[in-house]
Amino acid sequence: MSEPARTLHPALAVSEGAPANLTIAGVRALDPVAGIDQVCDLVVRDGVVSSLAEPGSGAAPDSGEVVDGSGRVAVPAFVDPHVHLRTPGREDEEDIESGTRAAAAGGFCCVVAMANTDPVVDSPELLSALRRRADREARVQVGFAAAVTVGQRGDRLTDTTLLADAGAVCFSDDGLPVRSARVMRQALQCQRLHGLPLVLHEEDPDLSGEGAMHEGTVSVRLGVAGIPWASEAVMAARDVLLAELEDGRIHLQHVSSARTLAIVEWARARGVAVTCEVTPHHLLLCDEDVAGLDTARKMNPPLRSAGDRTALREALRSGLIDCIATDHAPHAQEEKEAPFEEAPMGTTGLETAFAALYTDLVVPGELSLATLVEKLTAGASVLGFERPSLKPGSVANLCLVDLDKEWTVGENGFESRSANNAFLGRRLRGKVLLTTSAGAVVWRDRSILMREVAA
Numbered sequence: 001m002s003e004p005a006r007t008l009h010p011a012l013a014v015s016e017g018a019p020a021n022l023t024i025a026g027v028r029a030l031d032p033v034a035g036i037d038q039v040c041d042l043v044v045r046d047g048v049v050s051s052l053a054e055p056g057s058g059a060a061p062d063s064g065e066v067v068d069g070s071g072r073v074a075v076p077a078f079v080d081p082h083v084h085l086r087t088p089g090r091e092d093e094e095d096i097e098s099g100t101r102a103a104a105a106g107g108f109c110c111v112v113a114m115a116n117t118d119p120v121v122d123s124p125e126l127l128s129a130l131r132r133r134a135d136r137e138a139r140v141q142v143g144f145a146a147a148v149t150v151g152q153r154g155d156r157l158t159d160t161t162l163l164a165d166a167g168a169v170c171f172s173d174d175g176l177p178v179r180s181a182r183v184m185r186q187a188l189q190c191q192r193l194h195g196l197p198l199v200l201h202e203e204d205p206d207l208s209g210e211g212a213m214h215e216g217t218v219s220v221r222l223g224v225a226g227i228p229w230a231s232e233a234v235m236a237a238r239d240v241l242l243a244e245l246e247d248g249r250i251h252l253q254h255v256s257s258a259r260t261l262a263i264v265e266w267a268r269a270r271g272v273a274v275t276c277e278v279t280p281h282h283l284l285l286c287d288e289d290v291a292g293l294d295t296a297r298k299m300n301p302p303l304r305s306a307g308d309r310t311a312l313r314e315a316l317r318s319g320l321i322d323c324i325a326t327d328h329a330p331h332a333q334e335e336k337e338a339p340f341e342e343a344p345m346g347t348t349g350l351e352t353a354f355a356a357l358y359t360d361l362v363v364p365g366e367l368s369l370a371t372l373v374e375k376l377t378a379g380a381s382v383l384g385f386e387r388p389s390l391k392p393g394s395v396a397n398l399c400l401v402d403l404d405k406e407w408t409v410g411e412n413g414f415e416s417r418s419a420n421n422a423f424l425g426r427r428l429r430g431k432v433l434l435t436t437s438a439g440a441v442v443w444r445d446r447s448i449l450m451r452e453v454a455a
Contacts, residue, residue: 047439
């Protein structure tokens with residue numbers, strides 16, 4: 001019998017860890033996609049989910065560990081299709097090891113790093129070097145996006161065939177849009193050859209101008225230049241039309257406005273292959289939360305109006321939004337301490353995504369826990385990866401969560417090298433206690449009690 005593939009996709013890199021042998025005793029196992037919701041002894045043997053046994057009957061693997069799962073929930077680990085690991089070029093802010101350690105602490109078993117590094121990931125040589133480094137350093141599975149255009153300058157396509165052969169999992173100029181409609185059309189034509197999705201940052205730079213926050217009553221009150229919703233929506237409209245023209249497949253990143261959602265809905269009704277994601281900060285915050293000019297809440301696209309936030313939540317529940325992505329964007333403290341208009345855009349999010357969404361959406365009853373788990377794992381499907389599952393026979397990609405545990409963001413520092421988190425200081429509910437990725441234990445909270453089983 002052949003060994004199961006360890007990673008969710010052949011192009012994903014991860015440092016090889018010892019296969020897990022453990023039993024999570026008396027845990028609620030919840031896998032909404034597989035139709036699993038039961039209290040059981042969840043047994044992992046040699047890195048594979050072996051059984052979901054009746055409580056008290058799950059035999060502990062030889063030389064394994066037993067974790068008390070009572071009152072806790074085990075779910076498929078999360079997949080983030082949109083993070084920034086800052087390698088190469090800004091390892092003072094993050095690197096592959098620290099970024100994937102932060103991912104593991106947040107319950108993620110897989111992340112996809114964007115290509116807007118220094119230098120930009122636009123050559124097969126650099127992409128291959130990053131994958132080799134991830135094979136040594138990554139705590140969780142990592143995929144790498146390659147740039148759509150050379151240097152992300154927007155005027156000339158990269159060699160997408162060579163980059164796909166070198167292991168790119170998608171193409172994206174994230175951080176910047178593909179400004180030229182002609183180049184975007186060419187990118188969609190190339191997609192017919194490599195088949196990988198185009199992952200798009202939708203923004204018209206001319207409309208954004210020097211804006212630093214959402215254009216609305218709050219920006220007027222603060223006297224800060226704004227970025228209109230149209231900056232995102234007009235570029236999204238252009239790209240879904242081009243995708244229809246070329247029969248291409250596109251994924252819209254960090255959707256922030258109700259108008260963009262309307263464009264996605266219209267395009268899907270016409271049969272256009274378009275998916276989209278939303279971030280925790282756009283779901284939970286709005287432009288009123290920027291009134292204190294906290295630069296940790298300055299991001300691109302900006303936090304929109306309360307009405308846009310409501311529309312995003314409704315679209316998440318209805319299924320119009322496919323998945324949740326953090327857009328984890330670490331920045332150096334001294335750069336974020338600059339005046340609001342001058343500070344860089346972005347917030348970290350890997351370590352707080354689940355707890356923030358659970359606290360503000362699931363606890364009040366706006367969203368079910370099952371839907372939250374489904375949306376935090378759906379990034380795998382968007383990019384064509386195998387989806388993490390608790391089904392027996394699946395490689396262990398799971399996390400164990402204590403839903404009642406309260407904690408304060410930042411009280412014990414961060415696993416990420418950067419601390420520019422939009423929820424810093426917030427009291428949250430829901431703590432990830434243990435994460436496995438590719439069959440190995442990659443994170444365990446210091447509070448977790450484990451008992452080793454004698455061989």
